[in-house]
Structures are given as structure tokens and as C-alpha cells.
Amino acid sequence: MLTERMDPESVEFDVRTDEMLINMGPQHPSTHGVLRLVLRTDGEVVTEVTPHIGYLHRCAEKIGERLTARQFLPYTDRLDYLAAMNMNLGWSLAVERLLGHRVSEKTRHLRLIIAELNRIANHLVAAGCYGLDLGSFTPFTWTFREREKILNLFEEVCGARLTYSYITPGGVTADLPPGWLDRCEAFLAQFEPVIDDLHAVLTNNAIFIHRTANVGVLTPAMAIDYGVTGPNLRASGVDWDLRRDGEPLVTEMYEGYTWRVIAPINGRYPDDHPYPAIPKDAVVGDSWHRYFVRMLEVVQSMDLIRQGMEKYSRAVGEVDKPFEIKKKLPKGTAYLETEAPKGQMGFMLIGDGSPVPWRVRLRSSSFCNLSVMGELCRGVLVADVPSIGGSLDIVLGEIDR
Amino acid sequence: MVSMTELISLLPIPAWVAYTLAALIQSALLLVVALCSAAVFIWLERKVSARIQDRLGPTRVGGRFGWLQPPADGIKLLLKEDLIPAAADGPLFRLAPYISFCATFCVYLALPFAVGWAALPMNIAVFFILAVAGLEVFGVILGGYASGSKWSLYGAIREAAQVISYEIPLALCVVVVVLLSGSMDLVEIGGQQAGWFWHWNLFHDPFTFVTFFVYCTCALANTNRAPFDLPEAESELVAGFLTEYSGFRWVFFFMAEYAAMFVVSALGATLFLGGWNGPIPVCEWLGLTPEHGGLGTWINDIGNAILGWIGMKSQLDFAVWLGNLVGMCNFIIKGVLGATCMIWIRWTLPRIRIDQVMTTCLKYCVPIASAMMAGVMVWCYMFPDGVVAYVNRPEAAMEKIETPPSAGEAVKPVFKQVAAMSQPEGSARTMLASPSDAVRGSQMDVRAIGEVER
Numbered sequence: 001m002l003t004e005r006m007d008p009e010s011v012e013f014d015v016r017t018d019e020m021l022i023n024m025g026p027q028h029p030s031t032h033g034v035l036r037l038v039l040r041t042d043g044e045v046v047t048e049v050t051p052h053i054g055y056l057h058r059c060a061e062k063i064g065e066r067l068t069a070r071q072f073l074p075y076t077d078r079l080d081y082l083a084a085m086n087m088n089l090g091w092s093l094a095v096e097r098l099l100g101h102r103v104s105e106k107t108r109h110l111r112l113i114i115a116e117l118n119r120i121a122n123h124l125v126a127a128g129c130y131g132l133d134l135g136s137f138t139p140f141t142w143t144f145r146e147r148e149k150i151l152n153l154f155e156e157v158c159g160a161r162l163t164y165s166y167i168t169p170g171g172v173t174a175d176l177p178p179g180w181l182d183r184c185e186a187f188l189a190q191f192e193p194v195i196d197d198l199h200a201v202l203t204n205n206a207i208f209i210h211r212t213a214n215v216g217v218l219t220p221a222m223a224i225d226y227g228v229t230g231p232n233l234r235a236s237g238v239d240w241d242l243r244r245d246g247e248p249l250v251t252e253m254y255e256g257y258t259w260r261v262i263a264p265i266n267g268r269y270p271d272d273h274p275y276p277a278i279p280k281d282a283v284v285g286d287s288w289h290r291y292f293v294r295m296l297e298v299v300q301s302m303d304l305i306r307q308g309m310e311k312y313s314r315a316v317g318e319v320d321k322p323f324e325i326k327k328k329l330p331k332g333t334a335y336l337e338t339e340a341p342k343g344q345m346g347f348m349l350i351g352d353g354s355p356v357p358w359r360v361r362l363r364s365s366s367f368c369n370l371s372v373m374g375e376l377c378r379g380v381l382v383a384d385v386p387s388i389g390g391s392l393d394i395v396l397g398e399i400d401r
Numbered sequence: 402m403v404s405m406t407e408l409i410s411l412l413p414i415p416a417w418v419a420y421t422l423a424a425l426i427q428s429a430l431l432l433v434v435a436l437c438s439a440a441v442f443i444w445l446e447r448k449v450s451a452r453i454q455d456r457l458g459p460t461r462v463g464g465r466f467g468w469l470q471p472p473a474d475g476i477k478l479l480l481k482e483d484l485i486p487a488a489a490d491g492p493l494f495r496l497a498p499y500i501s502f503c504a505t506f507c508v509y510l511a512l513p514f515a516v517g518w519a520a521l522p523m524n525i526a527v528f529f530i531l532a533v534a535g536l537e538v539f540g541v542i543l544g545g546y547a548s549g550s551k552w553s554l555y556g557a558i559r560e561a562a563q564v565i566s567y568e569i570p571l572a573l574c575v576v577v578v579v580l581l582s583g584s585m586d587l588v589e590i591g592g593q594q595a596g597w598f599w600h601w602n603l604f605h606d607p608f609t610f611v612t613f614f615v616y617c618t619c620a621l622a623n624t625n626r627a628p629f630d631l632p633e634a635e636s637e638l639v640a641g642f643l644t645e646y647s648g649f650r651w652v653f654f655f656m657a658e659y660a661a662m663f664v665v666s667a668l669g670a671t672l673f674l675g676g677w678n679g680p681i682p683v684c685e686w687l688g689l690t691p692e693h694g695g696l697g698t699w700i701n702d703i704g705n706a707i708l709g710w711i712g713m714k715s716q717l718d719f720a721v722w723l724g725n726l727v728g729m730c731n732f733i734i735k736g737v738l739g740a741t742c743m744i745w746i747r748w749t750l751p752r753i754r755i756d757q758v759m760t761t762c763l764k765y766c767v768p769i770a771s772a773m774m775a776g777v778m779v780w781c782y783m784f785p786d787g788v789v790a791y792v793n794r795p796e797a798a799m800e801k802i803e804t805p806p807s808a809g810e811a812v813k814p815v816f817k818q819v820a821a822m823s824q825p826e827g828s829a830r831t832m833l834a835s836p837s838d839a840v841r842g843s844q845m846d847v848r849a850i851g852e853v854e855r
Contacts, residue, residue: 020551022551022552028639029635029636029639030635030636030637044555044755044756131751132636133636134636134751134752135627135628135630135634135635135636135750135751135752136749136750136751136752137450137454137748138450138453138454138748138749141454141455141456142454142455145455201749202751205750205751207628207750207751207752207753207757208751210753210754210757211751211752211753211754211757381754381755381756382555382637382638382755383631383634383637383752383754383755384754385637386636386637
């Protein structure tokens with residue numbers, strides 16, 4: 001596209017007109033929150049995209065320096081509000097790391113079940129909203145219907161549907177209610193055919209493939225340069241997942257589980273799955289692969305949940321209770337990155353002997369994922385800007401913090 | 402057939418009053434049809450989309466099925482503040498919705514709901530519909546331009562590019578049927594497809610079958626329905642040309658869109674799906690056609706007897722009226738089914754990109770439609786009386802083609818229209834009663850021009 005525009009022989013060069021600056025957002029249907037994109041356009045061709053952020057800035061880090069570690073937990077819910085359980089998990093593990101605390105095996109399995117369920121919920125929102133960005137409304141309602149069922153399960157566990165504060169430093173607020181595992185299994189069983197529906201309306205759809213294949217190609221080198229993580233990085237063919245490659249505190253949760261990192265290595269996905277083949281137009285690192293990696297991760301998470309439920313019910317003892325609110329933090333620094341659904345979410349806290357951390361720092365995956373947008377959107381059409389933005393699956397609560 | 406004008410002129414009033422009254426009643430009736438179809442389609446869209454998406458849709462207003470939702474929405478929108486952005490070009494901004502709606506509404510004039518049941522029977526109805534429906538785009542371009550918003554401007558430019566491009570293949574598809582039937586009169590085209598459903602133009606030959614699907618694609622694009630809803634693509638352009646519109650002006654655009662949905666599906670039904678003719682010729686069996694016989698004669702006798710009994714001497718053709726009523730139901734059912742398909746497509750497919758819209762038009766629709774046009778020409782030349790006649794008596798058909806005088810007859814369907822157009826018809830013929838009149842007329846014109854110049 002770029003070279004074509006530079007070519008004086010091409011028609012588009014001849015009919016080039018004045019450039020126009022357009023504000024996409026902060027109030028716009030497809031910027032996934034209050035993101036403002038300034039587009040420099042030449043007709044339908046976008047020459048430059050500049051993201052402007054900060055509309056949802058709530059001083060989360062500063063608030064963390066005024067509250068104890070447990071009191072800060074509800075604020076982590078509001079970072080990536082679509083995957084609040086994973087945010088809770090990241091903060092809890094970081095605090096536990098500072099304290100040198102290890103939770104029981106049963107708690108670890110419980111946390112895994114909950115975190116992977118929320119990963120499914122997050123990827124459902126991502127896939128549905130991606131369909132919406134491309135003008136297909138129906139998958140959005142289907143994925144939200146399934147997400148509602150996950151939220152029902154979460155409500156049984158902790159009473160909240162969006163901001164859970166369930167996985168806390170030290171453990172979890174409460175054990176699973178009786179019969180929950182059966183209901184979770186029932187959900188997974190009825191959810192499996194829905195994935196086929198989603199593949200039918202999106203993945204297999206010719207228009208969807210035309211809109212996403214070979215659009216916004218993120219090369220592995222570029223992805224690593226910009227610090228892109230999560231499904232976006234894996235879709236570029238980089239075999240990297242903190243659940244397998246991360247710190248021991250994270251990887252020990254997944255010990256004993258059979259699973260593989262979903263990434264297209266040499267143009268092939270690891271597992272034989274019953275889902276559509278890669279279309280011939282798709283290039284590793286394009287929007288189609290970013291979408292497809294998420295869809296396969298949903299299946300992967302379902303498998304992990306099933307294994308986790310079995311291990312949880314076999315594990316002996318009680319799940320751990322949270323620390324007391326004013327538990328003192330030792331002197332020192334702890335930084336931990338976990339594999340949140342949207343990428344690597346890092347939490348850092350510096351303790352000074354008091355219950356309140358001296359410094360809190362949050363490393364947002366969406367922030368880095370958004371930063372690559374300007375690069376990906378150079379020379380695309382206006383319609384591709386929401387398409388590429390949607391495929392990166394960002395959430396502004398986490399970017400602005 | 403008794404027209405409304407004739408009926409009203411029976412009243413003891415001056416002729417011009419009768420004509421005005423008849424025109425007013427007819428346009429009021431059509432307006433009701435257009436508005437009702439828009440309201441029904443809005444309701445249908447909400448219910449169908451809701452069912453597709455596992456929702457319920459409107460359930461409260463007007464009973465269980467929420468069928469009063471569109472009027473309720475209309476009242477709500479009427480009560481909204483009439484907002485015109487400061488940057489907008491006021492007069493144009495106000496004018497645009499009416500242009501769009503009037504253009505769509507005018508098309509209803511030419512739609513044949515049954516044999517002769519068109520508000521304005523025209524021998525160039527097809528041409529009229531294409532021309533008038535194309536005016537809708539002016540309203541959208543004006544609205545987008547006058548809104549003073551960049552998103553609206555984008556919507557307007559997209560609309561201009563898309564609709565004007567798609568008018569070419571759409572017209573080509575229509576021309577295929579015109580070639581086939583040798584007429585631009587929708588009543589004539591519909592009448593030729595009477596009988597069983599295999600008499601419909603859709604099943605006439607393989608070329609028309611393909612043309613129908615090209616027509617459907619172009620019709621979707623021409624009415625800005627998904628997957629061609631780029632001018633109002635909400636995930637890209639907020640609401641496109643509608644961004645700055647609110648209240649009742651927005652309703653006018655909205656109604657124009659939904660009324661246009663019925664127009665294109667009704668036109669498609671007339672051209673390809675037999676118009677008012679049902680799939681099974683029930684009306685012909687029952688004698689509800691001008692030829693009568695059977696039940697038809699019986700109905701006429703009874704009807705006129707009842708009227709005679711209450712003291713009116715009449716020879717009204719009740720059977721044909723009844724047949725037309727059934728035909729109108731057929732026509733409306735086909736139109737609604739077409740619109741339902743459009744709704745179904747909208748809630749299934751993602752939107753395509755502007756370059757893909759143009760590719761679809763210029764690389765696929767136009768060449769396919771052109772090829773189909775050529776194919777239909779060849780087909781009409783090869784099988785002037787249909788394939789069945791050709792298979793039964795191939796030597797007779799071949800004779801027809803080979804001998805020069807009959808060859809003219811064989812290709813007659815193709816060139817019938819040209820011949821018909823070269824002959825002045827109807828009112829034109831009465832005006833120019835004889836060649837000498839025509840000559841005198843032209844001389845008078847020359848004299849008039851000379852006077853003006855002096």
C-alpha cells in the first residue's frame with residue numbers, strides 16, 4: 001500500500017487531494033472506550049494515526065501508595081475491567097512475592113479455574129467487539145450471552161459481576177459454593193457448540209477474511225520492539241507465554257497441566273483442532289491471526305478449566321484465606337508479570353515495612369499493544385483503523401490507569 | 402377498468418376539481434402505503450434482528466409483539482429538539498431529508514400492485530423507477546455536505562461513489578428483463594409472467610437466473626443495506642451522513658431507507674419473480690381474470706345482482722377486482738419476503754471495505770450483468786418461443802432463424818421495445834394527428850423561435 005502510494009504512475013497519486021485531520025474519539029463507537037485517535041487522511045487513505053490517551057486516568061498508582069496491599073485490590077478490578085480476576089491475580093501474586101508467601105495447592109487450582117474462566121470471558125468480548133468493529137452485530141450479542149453465563153458463575157463465587165476482588169493477596173475471599181463445579185462443567189458443555197457458531201459467522205465468513213487477512217501485519221521483530229505481548233505477540237508467530245515461560249510463581253500454577261502455547265509456528269498452529277483452516281490470504285501477524293489465536297485460546301482455557309476442576313476436587317485441605325488488611329509489607333521490591341488475557345500485566349510494589357507500599361507501579365499490556373497502532377495503520381483505509389484497533393483488543397481502563 | 406378519476410368525475414363537480422381530488426386521494430393512499438411499509442419494516446427489522454441475536458425485541462408497546470413500537474418511536478422523535486449544528490448549512494441541511502424521502506416515495510407511483518393497479522401507469526415505468534430512485538442519493542450527499550461534520554462528509558462521498566457506481570449494474574440487470582419481455586412497462590412485464598412459477602423470468606433461462614442474484618447484490622448496495630452500509634458505517638463513521646441529524650429529519654432519512662427496501666424488492670419481484678402472479682395460477686383456475694369463466698362469472702353475476710337489488714344498475718367486474726386483490730397480496734408478500742432477506746443479510750454479514758465495494762461493482766457485477774445481457778440476447782434469438790417449443794420442433798425454430806423474413810420475427814422480442822419507442826404513443830399520437838400536423842407544428846416552432854430572436 002505504501003509503495004503504491006509513492007508511485008507517481010499510480011492513480012491514487014494523481015488524484016491526491018488535501019489532507020484532512022479527523023478526530024476519531026474520544027466519543028466514537030469503535031475506539032473501545034475513551035481513546036482518541038487523530039487520523040491524518042487523504043481521502044479514504046489514512047497516512048498517520050496518533051493515539052491520544054489519558055481520558056480515563058484515575059491515578060491508580062498513586063492511590064496504591066496511600067492504601068494497604070489488600071485495600072488496593074478493588075482498584076485493580078478497574079484496570080482491565082473485562083478481566084478483573086486476572087488483574088486481581090496479578091496483584092495478589094506480586095504482593096505474595098514481596099512477602100515470600102506461597103498459597104496452598106488447592107488455592108492455586110481454584111485461582112487457575114477462575115482466571116481461565118475470565119480469560120474466556122475476555123476473549124469472548126474481544127471476538128464479539130471485533131465483529132462489531134467490522135460491522136457484524138450478531139456475534140457480539142452471542143458472545144455477550146455466553147459471557148453473561150460466566151458472569152453468573154462469578155456472581156455465585158463472589159457476589160459481583162464485573163469488579164470481583166475475589167483473588168486476594170494470600171488466597172481467595174471464599175471457597176467455591178456447593179455445586180459450582182457442576183454448573184461450570186454444564187456451562188462448558190453447552191459453550192462448545194457456540195464456538196462453532198462463532199466460527200461460522202466470523203472466522204469462515206468470506207467478507208470477514210477479506211477484511212482481516214493481510215491487514216495490519218505485525219512482524220515478530222516489530223512486535224518485540226514495541227513490547228507487544230499476549231495473543232497479539234503470539235499471533236505474530238512468537239512462541240511466548242508467561243504461563244509457561246514466566247516467573248516460577250506464575251508457572252507453578254500450571255504445573256501438572258497438559259497444554260500448549262497457541263502460536264502459529266511456521267504457519268501452523270500446535271494442536272489439531274476441528275476449527276477452520278488458515279485462509280490462504282492470511283499472513284502470520286495479521287488481524288485474522290490475532291483473532292484466531294484468541295478463539296483457540298478459548299478452547300485451550302476450557303481444557304485447562306476442566307483439568308483444574310478435576311485437580312481442585314482431588315486436592316486436600318482448605319483454600320487459603322486472605323491476609324489481614326493491615327498486614328505489614330517487608331522492605332524490598334517485588335515485580336511480577338502475569339499472562340493476563342490481553343498480554344503481560346506487570347505489578348510492582350516497594351515495601352518499606354509499613355502496610356502501605358512506598359511505591360506502586362503498573363505495567364500495562366494494552367498500553368504497549370496500543371503503541372504499535374500508529375505503525376500498523378500507516379497507509380490503510382479509514383475502515384481498517386477500527387479493524388486493526390479492534391484486533392489489538394485494548395482496554396482503556398488499563399492503559400490510562 | 403374504472404380508474405379513480407373516472408369514479409370521482411361521476412360526482413356533480415367541475416372536472417378540474419375531480420382530477421385534483423383523485424390525485425390527492427391517490428397520493429394520500431400511496432403515502433399511507435409507503436409510511437406503513439416503512440413502519441412495518443422497522444418493526445420487522447427489530448423483531449428479526451432480535452430473534453437472530455437471541456433477544457426478544459420490542460415486547461411492550463402494543464401488546465406482546467410490540468407492533469406499535471415504530472409509531473411510538475416516531476412520536477418520541479417528533480418531540481425531540483430540532484437541532485441544527487452551528488457549522489451546518491441551514492437550508493440545505495433542512496432540505497436534504499425531504500429530497501431523499503420524496504425520491505423514494507415517487508417510485509411508489511410506478512409500482513404495479515396488480516394488473517393495472519399502479520398509481521401512474523406508464524409505458525416507461527422501469528426507466529422512471531431507475532431515474533427517480535437515483536435521486537435519493539442527492540438528499541444523502543446534500544445532507545452529508547451540509548452537516549458541517551467530517552464524518553458526514555465521508556458518508557456523503559461514500560454514498561456518491563457507491564450508489565452511482567452500482568446504478569450501472571443495476572440498470573444492466575433491469576435491461577436484461579426489458580430485452581426479454583420487449584417492454585419497459587411493468588404491468589406488461591408482470592403480465593407476461595402469468596401462470597405457473599416456471600413462467601417467471603427468474604426461470605426463463607440460465608442468464609436471467611444469474612441476473613437475479615446480481616440484481617439482489619446491486620439492490621443491497623443501492624439501498625445502503627449491509628454489507629454495503631458504508632455511508633452510515635457506525636463503527637467507522639459514527640453514523641455517516643446521519644451523524645448530525647436528529648428528531649424528525651432523521652426519521653425522514655430512516656423512512657426513505659426502509660421505503661427503498663420495499664421498492665427494490667418489489668421491483669425485483671416484478672422483474673424476476675412474476676410480480677403479482679402467485680406461484681400457482683389459482684386466480685386463472687377460479688376465473689378471476691378478465692377472461693372470466695367458472696367462479697369469476699358467478700361472482701360477477703351475484704355482485705351485480707346485489708347491486709341491482711339495492712337499485713344500482715351496474716356492470717362492475719367484481720371477479721377481476723378480487724383477482725387483483727389476491728395479486729396485490731402476492732406482490733406485497735414478495736416485497737416483504739425480499740425485505741426480510743435484506744434484514745437477514747444485514748444481521749449476518751460484516752461490512753465490506755470501500756475498495757472491496759468498488760471491486761465488487763466494477764470487476765464482478767458490471768461484467769457479469771453485461772455478459773448476462775448478451776446471453777439473454779442470444780437466447781432470445783435462438784429460442785424465440787422458449788426452449789420447450791425448440792425441443793419439440795427444432796426444425797421449425799431453425800427455419801425461422803435461417804429464412805430472412807422470419808428472422809426479423811425471431812429477434813422481435815429484443816427489438817420490440819426499440820420499435821415501440823420509435824412510434825409515438827398515446828397522447829403524443831393524438832397531438833400529432835397527421836404528418837401534416839407535425840410539419841405545421843414544427844413550422845410554428847421555427848416561427849416562435851424567430852420571434853424570440855427578433
